[in-house]
Amino acid sequence: MAEPTAAAAGSAPGAAVRAEDLTWLRRGKRIVDGVTLDVPAGVVTGFLGANGAGKTTTLRLMLGLITGQGRTTYFGSPLEHWRDPARVVGVVMGGVAGHPRHTVAAHLRMVAAGAGVADNRVEEVLERVGLTATTGKRLEELSLGMAQRAGIAQALLGDPAALFLDEPANGLDPHSIRWLRDTLRQLAEEGKAVLVSSHLLAEMQHLADRVVVLARGRVVAQTAVGDLARMGAEVTVQSPRVADLAEAVRTLGGTFRLLGDGRASIRGISRFQTGDLAAERGIPLHWLDEKALSLEDYYLSVAEEEFRIP
Amino acid sequence: MRYEIRHLAGLRSTWILLTAIGVLSLVAGLTAPLGAQAGKAPSVWTMVTAFQMDAVSLQLPLSALLLLPVATGPVATELLRGTARTTWLTVAGRRMSFAAKLLVGGALGALIALGGAALVTVAAATALAVTGRAQPDWAATLPGLLGYVAFMTCWPIVATAVIALIRNRAASVLLLVLWPLLGERLAQLLFGLVPGLRGFGDALPFAAGRAAMAAGSDTLPEADRALVEGFVGSDLTAASGVSVFIAFTVAMAALGAWSYIKRDAR
Numbered sequence: 001m002a003e004p005t006a007a008a009a010g011s012a013p014g015a016a017v018r019a020e021d022l023t024w025l026r027r028g029k030r031i032v033d034g035v036t037l038d039v040p041a042g043v044v045t046g047f048l049g050a051n052g053a054g055k056t057t058t059l060r061l062m063l064g065l066i067t068g069q070g071r072t073t074y075f076g077s078p079l080e081h082w083r084d085p086a087r088v089v090g091v092v093m094g095g096v097a098g099h100p101r102h103t104v105a106a107h108l109r110m111v112a113a114g115a116g117v118a119d120n121r122v123e124e125v126l127e128r129v130g131l132t133a134t135t136g137k138r139l140e141e142l143s144l145g146m147a148q149r150a151g152i153a154q155a156l157l158g159d160p161a162a163l164f165l166d167e168p169a170n171g172l173d174p175h176s177i178r179w180l181r182d183t184l185r186q187l188a189e190e191g192k193a194v195l196v197s198s199h200l201l202a203e204m205q206h207l208a209d210r211v212v213v214l215a216r217g218r219v220v221a222q223t224a225v226g227d228l229a230r231m232g233a234e235v236t237v238q239s240p241r242v243a244d245l246a247e248a249v250r251t252l253g254g255t256f257r258l259l260g261d262g263r264a265s266i267r268g269i270s271r272f273q274t275g276d277l278a279a280e281r282g283i284p285l286h287w288l289d290e291k292a293l294s295l296e297d298y299y300l301s302v303a304e305e306e307f308r309i310p
Numbered sequence: 311m312r313y314e315i316r317h318l319a320g321l322r323s324t325w326i327l328l329t330a331i332g333v334l335s336l337v338a339g340l341t342a343p344l345g346a347q348a349g350k351a352p353s354v355w356t357m358v359t360a361f362q363m364d365a366v367s368l369q370l371p372l373s374a375l376l377l378l379p380v381a382t383g384p385v386a387t388e389l390l391r392g393t394a395r396t397t398w399l400t401v402a403g404r405r406m407s408f409a410a411k412l413l414v415g416g417a418l419g420a421l422i423a424l425g426g427a428a429l430v431t432v433a434a435a436t437a438l439a440v441t442g443r444a445q446p447d448w449a450a451t452l453p454g455l456l457g458y459v460a461f462m463t464c465w466p467i468v469a470t471a472v473i474a475l476i477r478n479r480a481a482s483v484l485l486l487v488l489w490p491l492l493g494e495r496l497a498q499l500l501f502g503l504v505p506g507l508r509g510f511g512d513a514l515p516f517a518a519g520r521a522a523m524a525a526g527s528d529t530l531p532e533a534d535r536a537l538v539e540g541f542v543g544s545d546l547t548a549a550s551g552v553s554v555f556i557a558f559t560v561a562m563a564a565l566g567a568w569s570y571i572k573r574d575a576r
Contacts, residue, residue, distance in 0.1 A: 064403075065395050066574040086400045097396045099321065099387050106320030114313030114400035154396070 016041040016193035017089070017162050022061045022070035024054075032058050032068065033217040039162065039193045044184055046208030046225075047197035048299055054217040055197040056093070056166050063091060063164065074162060086115035090155025093166040095147030100140035104131060104150055107139060108157060115158040125153040130179070144171040152183065162193040169203050181207050205295040213302050221302040225295065235266040235274050238287035248277045263287070313401055314414040317384055327380055328422070331363075331373050335426040338363050339433025343443050351444035352434070355538075358454030360434065361427045362523060370490050370516075371458065371523070373422055374465050378483055380418065381466035384411050385570070386479040404571045408474070412563055415466030423462035427455055453548055457522035460552045464519075464559035471559075471566025477573075490516035498543055515558035517544035521551030 015038035024032040032054045039045050049055045062072040064079055072078065074088050082088045098107040108122040126132050129149040134142070142150060148168060155163055165184070169177050184207060188194045198204050204211065205225065213221040237245065242264045246256040254268035266274055271290035278285050318324045338360045342352050363372040388394040397407045431448070438445055473482040485493075498511035511517065524538060525548035544551065 060574075063395070063399060065398065080403050083402050085398075085402060089399070091395065091399055093395065097391065097393045099317070099391060099393065101322065102317075102320045106316070110313055110316035110320060111396065111400050113316050114397070 015039060017062070017072065017074050017195070019058070019062050019072040020070055022058060022068060022072070024057055024061055024066065024068035031217050032061060035061075035070070035214070035217070035219050037212050037219055037222065039195045040210075041161065041193045042188060042191050043209035044188045044194045044196060044207055046204040046211040047195055047214065048199065048201065048204060048211050048295075049197070049214035050199055050303070053199075053214045055199075055214055057217075058214065059091075059093070059164055059166055059195075059197060063089070084116050084158060086111065086117075086158035086160065088158075088160055089162040089164060090152075090158065090160040091164045091166075092148070092151040092155050092168055093164075094151075094170075095144065096139055096142070096150040096154055098139050098154075100138060102139055103136050104139065104142070104153075105135040107150075108154060111154050112157050117157055117159075121157055121159075122153075125156045128156065129153045129183070145173060145176040148172060148176070148180070152180075156187075160192070163187060163195070165194070165196045167198055168196060169198060169200055177203065201294075201296040201299055208295075211295065211299075213299055215303045221298075223298070233267070233270065233290050233292050235269070235271045236263060236287065236289045236291070237266065237274060237278070237285055238263045239278070239283055239285050241283050244281060244283050245274070245278060248281060249274070252277070311410050311414060313397070314384060314410045317387075318380060318414065318418070321383070323383075324380055327376055331376060331422055331426050332429060334363050334372065335429035336433045339430035339435075340437045342430070342434040343438050343441055351438070351446040354447055354450045354454070357430075357434065357446050357448075357451045358458070358523075358525070360430050361423075361451070361455055361458050363426070370487075371462065373426055374419075374462060375487070377419060377422060377462070377466060378469060378486060381415050381469035382473045382479050382482055384415075385470055385473045386482075389473075389477055390479070405567070408470075408567050408570045411470050412467050412566075415470050416463045419462040419464070419466040420459055423459040427458070453525035454523065457525045457548050457552055461519050461523055461555060464555055467559050468562050471562040474566035474570040477569075490519075495543065512544040512546050513554055514544075515555055517542065518546055518551040518554035518558070520544060521546040522548050522555055524548065524551075 017039040018037075020036050022032050022035040023030065035054075035058050037045075037047075047055055047058075057066070060066045061068050061070065064072075074082065079085050079088060096107065098110075102110070104126070105122065108125070109119055112119055112122055123132070126135060129152050131146065131149050131153060134146060137146075139147070139150070148171075152165075152168075155165075163184075168180055168184075172180065181203070184194055184196065188209070196204070196207065208225050210222065210224045212219055236259075238261075239245070240262055242262050243258065245264065245266075246258075249256045249266050249269060252269050252273060254266050254273075257265045259265055269277075271288055275285065275288055277283075278288075342356055342360045388397060398404055401407050401410065435445060469482070469486055472486055473479060476482045476485065494514045494516050497514060498517065501507045501511040512521075520542040521544040524542045539545075546554065
């Protein structure tokens with residue numbers, strides 16, 4: 001088959017990276033169980049799961065670092081069909097994986113040589129991640145945050161069309177987390193397919209455009225973060241006649257639950273619909289509030305369902 | 311190739327090794343005339359052992375021992391530091407990665423052998439000229455030099471293959487040092503005890519490698535030649551020794567590649 005080109009990679013429509021039916025067993029136990037997921041270009045895809053859910057193993061399977069069942073294609077072709085994989089996907093898995101005695105500059109120049117990119121690209125990526133002052137430091141001397149930045153610099157060397165990051169916010173200080181979030185958002189806006197695995201749900205709510213939830217090695221849900229607000233917002237009302245709202249809410253397909261003290265929780269209809277219903281029926285409202293479904297609520301609900309499977 | 315070259319070039323230990331070999335080569339060259347009788351040229355054998363930096367040349371060249379940490383380094387780093395993912399996701403896969411390690415290791419071994427020999431030659435020729443002694447028959451040293459270069463080219467390849475198979479640097483280094491020095495000697499003794507198998511002892515890989523490097527020993531006096539042949543431990547000719555050692559290297563490289571390619575990355 002013809003060698004795919006990086007240019008084609010950048011312009012490929014739809015899913016940039018597609019993993020199909022990935023399975024990996026260890027001592028007969030399914031650590032990754034039929035995982036199928038898409039990583040579209042131009043968005044940040046969050047890969048959520050508890051510790052031990054199989055996120056890192058799935059990423060390694062996708063990258064061919066471990067062998068299992070299933071298939072992953074990058075812009076239509078398996079990674080091993082690409083002559084320069086560093087131009088297709090950049091990977092950050094726990095800082096920078098290099099010889100501890102190499103300096104940052106020496107390590108990146110080595111990777112640049114392997115990726116077939118010019119040495120001046122090293123300066124560009126170091127500038128981008130803010131590490132120009134530490135080029136002479138050995139990798140073993142880098143702090144966690146610096147190592148993470150060096151890892152991102154390495155991943156960006158080949159200007160790949162896809163980026164995979166495994167728990168990139170682990171151990172980072174708030175400034176570095178903000179920097180990471182801004183950088184990844186910017187890379188997605190440049191058209192790259194960004195896949196970020198994490199168990200930090202609050203962070204992912206700020207960062208991801210869509211999320212894939214993994215529980216016990218299986219994908220249990222995929223959704224756009226923007227859809228969460230429409231999926232399960234909770235409206236809280238307080239009224240001296242709150243019980244009179246119940247039937248009207250159910251008529252519109254919502255759910256109604258009394259909380260006591262004249263308060264009730266309503267799901268399935270918006271606060272605007274709830275307010276209109278109360279006005280139509282002359283029910284006075286002393287409180288009307290809507291809370292969107294958080295990523296944490298969503299994750300816990302879908303993961304909880306998975307854990308119920310015997 | 312450039313990836314692996316830069317891997318080694320980025321390490322201070324590589325440059326320390328090259329400097330050490332350079333200094334030892336100069337010393338070996340400058341001291342080569344000391345053993346020669348006044349007015350006479352050093353023997354061909356003196357120069358051949360000087361190329362190998364003498365001390366343990368009858369078992370393993372000193373430069374080969376010095377090269378061992380560098381030869382095992384690239385695979386060891388991937389095993390211990392988890393850098394295999396960097397390598398495999400940068401160059402096009404595991405086959406390419408291992409092939410590059412073998413090629414760069416072999417090239418480095420050849421470069422060290424040729425560079426060291428050149429330094430020895432220049433230093434010895436200068437020292438002989440300065441002290442007014444005759445130059446040796448340089449052309450006659452070529453077979454010994456070629457055997458040494460062949461051994462040094464194969465040696466890092468064998469080392470890389472062994473660490474890919476064993477996946478432990480300390481154990482690999484111990485095996486690579488102890489097997490040629492002791493293991494093969496014991497194996498030769500055992501072969502000698504079994505009627506009809508004595509010839510196998512001559513063809514053990516490192517005995518063959520020593521035979522390859524011992525070209526020129528036929529110029530020694532009878533008593534010295536017997537001693538050298540005892541150290542070498544093989545009746546193979548230098549050409550046969552080179553062939554056996556190269557065949558051993560190819561087989562080890564294939565086994566090492568099989569082990570390297572099928573393993574997973576951290």
